[in-house]
């Protein structure tokens with residue numbers, strides 16, 4: 001999996017992406033379909049936060065247009081990281097699609113949401129997700 005990830009076009013841009021994110025609040029990434037935007041960019045950020053000792057404060061939300069895509073991306077990222085299924089004990093990855101939630105109670109790292117569900121959640125609680133110490 002690590003070798004596969006390194007072959008994706010976006011892999012060569014990891015350093016640039018992280019550097020730009022340090023200096024800016026917003027980064028727009030455009031690339032060919034399958035180049036790794038969805039599965040890799042959240043992992044670049046997550047790994048950087050873990051390596052710098054801030055993994056516990058890291059909260060990444062990855063929205064997807066469809067329910068099946070949200071679940072599939074979460075499962076794919078968990079596979080790539082050799083982690084248990086999304087939402088299982090010890091997995092850093094979770095997803096939420098309407099009432100279908102696979103999310104660890106103690107880790108808040110990467111969530112794949114159907115985009116409308118995220119908007120609804122934020123309309124109910126603009127402070128969501130709250131950072132945990």
Ligand SMILES: Nc1ncnc2c1ncn2[C@@H]1O[C@H](COP(=O)(O)OP(=O)(O)OP(=O)(O)O)[C@@H](O)[C@H]1O
Pocket residue numbers: 008031032033034035036037038039040072073076
């Ligand atoms: N569920 C999966 N099963 C197998 N391979 C996958 C899966 N999801 C992604 N991949 C592989 O990972 C690569 C990167 O996928 P990713 O979804 O990150 O690309 P993307 O740039 O976000 O594409 P898109 O613009 O279509 O959303 C794909 O080219 C594919 O080879």
